[in-house]
Each structure stands twice: as structure tokens, then as C-alpha cells.
Amino acid sequence: MTLEGFFPATAMPDQDWWTALWPDPMSTLRALGIRSGMTVVDLCCGDGYFTAPMARIVEGRVYAVDIDPAMLEQARAAIEQAGANVLDLIRADARDLAELLPGKADYVLIANTFHGVPDQSALARAVAAVLAAGGRFAIINWHPLPRADTTILGQPRGPKTEMRMSPEHTRLVVEPAGFALEQIVEVSPFHYGAVFNLIAADE
Numbered sequence: 001m002t003l004e005g006f007f008p009a010t011a012m013p014d015q016d017w018w019t020a021l022w023p024d025p026m027s028t029l030r031a032l033g034i035r036s037g038m039t040v041v042d043l044c045c046g047d048g049y050f051t052a053p054m055a056r057i058v059e060g061r062v063y064a065v066d067i068d069p070a071m072l073e074q075a076r077a078a079i080e081q082a083g084a085n086v087l088d089l090i091r092a093d094a095r096d097l098a099e100l101l102p103g104k105a106d107y108v109l110i111a112n113t114f115h116g117v118p119d120q121s122a123l124a125r126a127v128a129a130v131l132a133a134g135g136r137f138a139i140i141n142w143h144p145l146p147r148a149d150t151t152i153l154g155q156p157r158g159p160k161t162e163m164r165m166s167p168e169h170t171r172l173v174v175e176p177a178g179f180a181l182e183q184i185v186e187v188s189p190f191h192y193g194a195v196f197n198l199i200a201a202d203e
């Protein structure tokens, strides 16, 4: 089934190699600065691989957004299994983020998806619109390594080489939406997290 609006090359990976690549998602989230008491959006949450530990860290103030209802069902199960709560599981196109939340968020994470977003600047503007003053936007991306070199469980994994974005490319796309790069965090053998601070709303 093809879902209208689905970002190219962003299908949820198989769990065997995803777990091998991300053995400790909670530590990854902590390294990116997600803390108890924040209101956090897991944008394009997939099967909840990061959402469940996120909800445990922030104690429930998490909105999980995905376009695929099957992913949201899996996320719901993962969250329940982790004994965590999520404020809302939202079936929507990420580009409509500005219309989805009842209030502002402190942190928006998009993991393993930004490379496939057709208009990345527009998505960054939609994220800026839902963040409270000083809020953060974090993007987990594959490093721009050749796909043949990002081998997990014996096979090359991840998006095509030409879709991968360097930290500098990501910065150039995101900052004009009203952000300043705060830090680049190495978060797996093949990924980085680019963490941005909201400095001004895009007019």
C-alpha cells in the first residue's frame, strides 16, 4: 500500500538490524538532551523504537506523529510494553505539524527520516512554529558515507549514498527557518544528531 504524502526512502527498517545498530536508544536520547519534564514530539515515530524510551525519560509528555497507521499501532504496543505513557499518537503528515498540537513543545526529534523529506526547509519552518522559545529541534541522520561502507549484520544498510546529508548540509537547510546549530552529537557508528536551538520564529 502506498500512503499519499509518504516521504521517499523512509520505510521503517527491519527490527533485527535496527536493534543491532541502536542497542541503547535511551542513551542516544539522553545524549541529544532530552530530559524529564520536557514536552517532546517524536516526528515520524515509526514503530516507537525511540518513542517508548523517550516517554520513559520525559514521563509521558510525548506526542508521536506518523503518517502510517500500522506504525502507530506498533508504537502503541512498544510504549505499553515499556510501561510508558504518550499524550497522543497522531496519524498525520509531518508537514502539517503546525496544526497538530494543542500547545508548544520543548523538543522535536526527527530520526532517520529527514533525508527523504522533499522540502526540508518547509518542514524546519513547521517545526519552528510548534516550538516554545528556546526549544530544540534534533535531526538524526546517516553520515554521508558510501552505502557499501555502512554494513550491519553483514549487509549494506540505510538510504542510498546520494540521499545522505552531511552535518553542514543539514545546518544550511535548517538554520534559515530560525534555528542556530547547538551541537553535533555522534550517536551510532554511522549517524549523527544535529541539535538546533530556536532563535526566532520564521516570519
Ligand SMILES: C[S@@+](CC[C@H](N)C(=O)[O-])C[C@H]1O[C@@H](n2cnc3c(N)ncnc32)[C@H](O)[C@@H]1O
Binding pocket: 005, 006, 007, 010, 011, 012, 013, 043, 044, 045, 046, 047, 048, 049, 050, 065, 066, 067, 068, 071, 092, 093, 094, 095, 110, 111, 112, 113
Ligand atoms: C525510517 S522510519 C524511522 C522511524 C523512527 N523515527 C526511527 O528512527 O526508528 C520513517 C518513518 O517516517 C514515516 N513517514 C514517512 N513519511 C511521512 C510523512 N509524510 N509524515 C509523517 N510520517 C512519515 C514512516 O511511516 C516511517 O514510520
